[in-house]
Amino acid sequence: MEDRQWHTLSIQETEDHLDTDIDQGLTDETAQTRIERHGKNVLPEPKKDPKWLKFLRHFNDVLIYVLLAAAVITGVLGYWYDTIVIALVVLIIGIIGYLQENKAEQALEGIKNMLSPSALVRRDGKRKEIEAENLVPGDLVYLKPGDKIPVDLRLVAAENLKVEESALTGEATTVDKTLEPLDEKIGLGDRTNLAFSGTSVAAGTGRGVVVATASKTELGKINASIAEVETVQTPLIQQTQRFGKTVASVIAGVAVFAFIFGYFLRDYATAELLLAVIGLAVAVIPEGLPAIISIILALGVRQMADNQAIVKSLPSVETLGAVSVICSDKTGTLTKNEMTAQNIQLNDVTLRVTGSGYAPEGRIEHDGSIYSNKQDDTLNELLLAGVTCNDSDLFYDEETNQWMITGDPTEGCLLTLAEKADSPLHPLRIISKIPFDSAHKYMATLSVHGDEHVMYLKGAPDRLFTMAESSNPDFPVAEWEEKMTAFAKKGQRVIGVAKRTFNTSKQTIDHGDLYENIEFLGLVGIMDPPRPEAIEAVNECQSAGIQVKMITGDHKETALAIGNELGIPTEAGALQGTDIDELTDEELTQVVGNYNVFARTSPENKTRLVKALQEQGHIVAMTGDGVNDAPALRRADIGVAMGIKGTEVSKEAAEMVLVDDNFNTIFKAVKEGRRVYDNLKKTILFILPTNGAQGFVLLMSIFLGTQLPLTALQILWVNMVVAITLSFAIAFEPLEPSTMKRAPRPKKTPLLSGYYIFRILLVSLIIGGGTLIYNLYMNAGDYSVEYIHTMTLNTIVIAQMFHLFNVRVETESALNRSFFENPIAFYVSGALIALQLFITYVPFMNTAFGTTSIAATDWLIPFVFGIAVFFIIELEKLISRNIIKRK
Template identity: 35%
Template structure:
């Protein structure tokens, strides 16, 4: 059932824990959004250009034959070409006809390749002239990536029909480094900025202007990346980041849009009604994260904590914050671990999503580690209890719903077995205490334990989700299995079964003339008690399916195996009564219609009692 909902359970106890989840910590990209990055805005030299319509929103399919756009300014060429070179994503042909190309790799980097390709700058062509000879890989602590490329004096590669020296004075430089990353992490290592048609010193005023442009894009929910370059006279030593990522020339930035999944907003609402609090933990800019969280209904206030702020807090301070903050931005994997620990220390049952190697500690720390099936690494999947095969937040909510259903079915199973057996045991004890013979033979007791108890109980274990399952609070992990009215149900149903069967035992035994064992009347007496208990259990099986929905509601047809088991068990009971071979084996005797009617009427008391209890519960809930 979980697998049909795109949730792969790796560790069985996680199924029970899912029903108790109170907080779902989710990443943004791909889980809450469609993971369909597209460059919307290019901001260079102080000029902002909306290119979404030209690039074709959401299209990661390109053709070299399609009309190419022309860069308006030299820094736009440097930004797009440098952005394409400073990626690990690829463009591959979609089919053997080599007409269309699609992106392979990180969606953010794929969006950069698509944008560059639309301007006629293909990564494959660029790398022929500017092969990568060194790099400083992306790290979440730096939030930057840099690649180094040679400037061959004998064959200076062409960028969009222009030599690099035609765009910028390269002097005696032999290598160029392209850097991309979070804008705020780029500005503090940039000493110059390209504005207008010239390069200026990076002053505080320029930093403020760039930061303002960055925030304006982030407020619109865009993921913003900054781009810079640096010329080198010799190949730098990349073992020291400061040798490479320093004294950069800031070129500009791009704003990318990643549409929220259309179904997520509703799933967030469902989770909240179910007493589950969604929390966004992302590496995006705080304003971007806040915009998306507000759009999806996750954010209940304007408070956003960044990873740096989390790192500065002690455990007690963080515990005080996690109860009120729904959005965490610019978060590194180690910050996720701290957030999960703080939530657990506050008594929450936490489900945490993750896809990277560095997410493994947080996944292990969470009560339910949720790895991504599409983008997740093998390490993250190994550290998780559950894998979401479609990387969708909605699937997590559905898995929680299924977890509640499974736990509810365990409770139904126990309620049915214990209530029925309680009535049977007290009937036997009651008759023995009064000196009466046993109202059930050994084979009849064995039959009830194996058939009338076991078969419907197994069918109850596959009961579909009850209406309103996601409109009640989660189960507390330390909550007794007998809580939420279960003990009351056992007492009421057990008492009714006992009263009906024990009353029949006394009255029937007297009406039949206190028959001796081995006589026909004694067999009739036992058969009436036996039949009353069996029919009582069948009515109980149909009524115990829901605490609020009545037995004759449309729900009755949603579990056909249960209907089949009840129908066949009832039919087989009639065969035990009226077919001689079964009579001889089980010690039964044929009943008259009047006697059978008495059994049916008494057994109906059980169903009536449960349905009256449902009516009282529904009226009480309605008044509340």
């Protein structure tokens, strides 16, 4: 079926296009034919990669290729022990990566769970309940309160019908449904003559003709967009891939040069030279780096979980530290998704209502003092009208430990308002009612009140103004309209409240009773208020150089008012969804940075906005809680869903879930992400000199034509043992004080700065050069090959142990801060020493790795050398600090 703008068609045109009967529905025979043509009302299954393919993907890395090549060459040369060990290292790296993976697409399954399992339709002229999957275009569906709508419908009848669409559109209020055709260029939330799949009926009844099923529905389009959204690689993965390619290129070039040099200019046998080159390649590859990165990220995940943020994939931890823009949904994220009375306007006084949400906590005040309804009859009547002329219920849910409402949120907040009154109020017994109707925009009730009957009336202020003016020509309409506008400019939805008294003979009311003797009581301004903690979090994000942009399905005025309360800059106004639709992707990329508030947005708008910001070079976090947010959550660098009020769809599409729905938790997660990234860089600053030192020693040995100081197996031991012990300590380094005062790092920032590269080369030369000199000294003496290997191995490892304490901060002195601040550093140093004793003195380790026992006094050389390395680097840091200060 062609994709029509169904909201623009009249009921008759819809009936004609769908070839159906809006009174009798379809026949079973016609429905069966249409199922064969359109398919069942079910969402398509996503294509999933087999587990073996996911596992093999973790070996798709250039450094892994180098290791595998080394394993093959050692196998061909008959060194099977070396081959097995190298292969095991590669296998461990692949297993760690596979276990990290948590990318299974469950969002589509979550959307399916939102579909109603059955529907009441008219077939063959009779009402019958059928499975929702058997609905077809043209079916006539009946709606009643509580129903979850299973397809997209063009409404053909609506009796006070209200639909809760926040999961799809992001708006907190229910939508009053209408029947008349609408303009073409309006957003999803304004298509009031349609009812959408996945939403639910809050009040009233209605009938609708099915216009879209399965993937053709708005929910289905979201489903398809989730599946089609390109997953964005995290900055860390991008950087490590570039880093890996650079290292692989260097390794290949140096290995080829070393082989040619050794083959033509030195007297090495081919097999021996190949082993030397393999040893050189293995030496330069940081095999332990993937494992230690995983450990640091995993610790970050645990820390974030302690702070109420559940991160579903390890690289996302680091991504948070690079976030430069947070695109936040308004409803339920920055706001509570609970309509709240904010102000009351009586004839001569404006009152403020404290507290937020449905919890009856707060008070009604004037100039900071309690304003009692006992002393103001008008206020008392207004509050009494709010609880009597009301179809909602307020209750405390023991399971969720939250105050909740059933019914319309606008009415529910009036119940909470009455609970905040100084004197308790109870609804009056209703003897007659005029239900709310979207055509009339008001509701009225008649109740017994003492020795008289009273009619309470609430609804759209303009309608009540007209009624009050018809009762009293001197009613100051202009003054009340000005007061109403003042509330509206604050982003508040305004409700008018009025009354009329009768004698006890009056038993029923009708619309004709509303235009005589009406007493206007006042206005109530309500809104979905910002979370107090969100205001603080927005300010902290901006202090850290992170932009906060609000993307919402709500109206422009409301969005701007909330933005102002949150402290989001709104000088440029708000860009609306219809404006976004008219812009090309290139045009949107150019203007997206000018706005911080985006209103009346569709799911497609949100995804395009995220993409446009990414095109500008931003690392984008997108928060949300509704189905409508899922594609944008998927597209963003880091999607953040709400854990309490978020739909399952949004939770599964996101990379992070906020357990407490607290926007401030995002800021805590960003802080942890920056700490993790800093510690990852320190880890690389620590590990690479180990590889550099070994590579330097081996390369110089080939150039000098001397005996190789370490075997490939011993090199693997050094790389892995340093990574799994000493590097582990860096993961526990605390956040640097200045971290949250600096701007987010640019997207293309290299993993290693120029200073880091300088430090790595310097430490590599110091450790490698010192080890080489000592190795040449031993080669000139009467020492066994095993002794030389053992002493060389211990010298490099112990030097790295002392270097650990250099890298805890970039340029600050390690001795200027508490030396024992991070006790893990001492624990892992002890573990490292134990491992070196193990490989040095245990016989089977001597046999496996070609080492030998040494005298106790021989340990002085590695330790003295390590202390020297520590103080040389501390001197370099002192010089670097002074240079930086001068700049």
